[in-house]
Amino acid sequence: MSDDGDYLLLSGIKHYKFCRRRWALVHLEQQWAENALTTDGHLMHEMVHDTAFTEKRGRILLSRGMPVKSERLKLSGVCDMVELIKSSDGVSISGRTGKYHIYPVEYKRGRPDESGADTWHLCAQILCLEEMFVTDIPEGAVYYGETRKRLVVPITDELRYEVRAAVSEMHEMFQRGHTPRVKPQKACFSCSMREICKPTLLSRGSAKGYIREVLEED
Ligand code: SF4
Structure with missing residues (x-):
C-alpha cells in the first residue's frame, strides 16, 4: 500500500505477474528478501532515479524519477525515466513551454523477461501517465542492462485490459487480506x-x- 491510503504501489504489478503469492507476501505481509538479481535491480534503479531531475537533450527533455498516479486504478509509483519529446501535436507540461509527446522508458537489469512482468509494469505506468496528462500513449520501452538495448512495447488494447483486470484483482485480494x-x-x-x-x-x-x-x- 502506498502513502495515499487506498492506493496500491504500482511496482507491485511486476511481482503480481511473476507470481500472485509473491506479490501478496511482499505487499500484504510486508515480507521481503533480496537475492543477487533483486540487489542488482535496485542498484540499477538507484542509478536511474534522481527525483525531480530533468535533463535536456536536443528536443527531448529527460525526466527521471517522475511520480505518477491513477485515480481510476488507485495506483501510484515512480517512473524510471519519461522522455518528453517536443511536438506540435503533443500535450502541455506544467512549467514548460511548448507541447510534448510522452514516452516512458523503464530500466531493468538482465534480459527481456519471459513472464511479461516488465511489459505489465510499463503498461501500468502508461495508464497513470495517460490519466495525468489526458493523452494517448501508444508505446513505451524497456531498457535492459545486460543487452544494452531498448525493447519497444506497443500498448495494445489487450495489454491494457489484462493490466486493468490484474489491478482490480490486486485491490480485491488486498481488501480480503488474501495470500494465495x-x-x-x-x-x-x-x-x-x-x-x-x-x-x-x-x-x-x-x-x-x-x-x-x-x-x-x-
Ligand atoms: S510460489 Fe513462492 S517461491 Fe515460487 S515464485 Fe511464488 S513466491 Fe516465489
Whole structure:
C-alpha cells in the first residue's frame, strides 16, 4: 500500500505477474528478501532515479524519477525515466513551454523477461501517465542492462485490459487480506522469496515431486 491510503504501489504489478503469492507476501505481509538479481535491480534503479531531475537533450527533455498516479486504478509509483519529446501535436507540461509527446522508458537489469512482468509494469505506468496528462500513449520501452538495448512495447488494447483486470484483482485480494497458496513453478528457482515462501514445504507433494514438476513444465 502506498502513502495515499487506498492506493496500491504500482511496482507491485511486476511481482503480481511473476507470481500472485509473491506479490501478496511482499505487499500484504510486508515480507521481503533480496537475492543477487533483486540487489542488482535496485542498484540499477538507484542509478536511474534522481527525483525531480530533468535533463535536456536536443528536443527531448529527460525526466527521471517522475511520480505518477491513477485515480481510476488507485495506483501510484515512480517512473524510471519519461522522455518528453517536443511536438506540435503533443500535450502541455506544467512549467514548460511548448507541447510534448510522452514516452516512458523503464530500466531493468538482465534480459527481456519471459513472464511479461516488465511489459505489465510499463503498461501500468502508461495508464497513470495517460490519466495525468489526458493523452494517448501508444508505446513505451524497456531498457535492459545486460543487452544494452531498448525493447519497444506497443500498448495494445489487450495489454491494457489484462493490466486493468490484474489491478482490480490486486485491490480485491488486498481488501480480503488474501495470500494465495503456494503453486510451485519454474520461477521459484530465481525467486528471492523462496526461503520465506518455502514452496516445497508448503506444497502437498515431496521435494522430489516438486523438482520433477518444474522440470516437466520446462
Ligand atoms: S517461491 Fe515460487 S510460489 Fe513462492 S513466491 Fe516465489 S515464485 Fe511464488
